Amino acid sequence: MNIHSHSGGFPEFAKTWSALQGQVFLKPIRNEDDHQKMVELANELADLLDGEEEGSLADFFGVVTDLIEVWETHNVKLPKAEPREVLRYLLEAHDLKQKDLADIASPTIISDILAGRRAISKKVANDLAERFGTDMSAFI
Numbered sequence: 001m002n003i004h005s006h007s008g009g010f011p012e013f014a015k016t017w018s019a020l021q022g023q024v025f026l027k028p029i030r031n032e033d034d035h036q037k038m039v040e041l042a043n044e045l046a047d048l049l050d051g052e053e054e055g056s057l058a059d060f061f062g063v064v065t066d067l068i069e070v071w072e073t074h075n076v077k078l079p080k081a082e083p084r085e086v087l088r089y090l091l092e093a094h095d096l097k098q099k100d101l102a103d104i105a106s107p108t109i110i111s112d113i114l115a116g117r118r119a120i121s122k123k124v125a126n127d128l129a130e131r132f133g134t135d136m137s138a139f140i
Contacts, residue, residue: 029071069133
């Protein structure tokens with residue numbers, strides 16, 4: 001697509017995009033600081049969505065988590081460890097508490113997993129993989 005042949009709407013779009021970036025951190029992740037900001041944004045959006053999977057805010061959350069996944073695929077190496085230790089590592093890396101995963105499993109279940117009293121179910125493993133942008137096998 002030639003941007004000059006469609007320039008009628010682009011000056012207005014550029015202003016809108018600039019205004020959006022003034023309110024919300026949204027750009028390609030280029031370093032660890034950008035990554036941390038994007039993770040914080042994803043966590044805020046997850047809290048706002050409260051499990052809702054439809055609508056423009058859910059779409060925005062999808063864009064943000066896709067950006068995080070691309071960065072982490074190329075820059076974050078998961079430890080070769082027990083699934084609960086991988087979960088512990090990801091919680092620390094994303095500055096999350098057990099309660100922040102309440103949309104995936106109750107804090108009691110997360111606590112039991114981290115303490116080794118409970119295995120990670122396939123559903124929880126799938127949801128964790130989606131949340132952290134990693135392969136489900138890391139949690140099984």
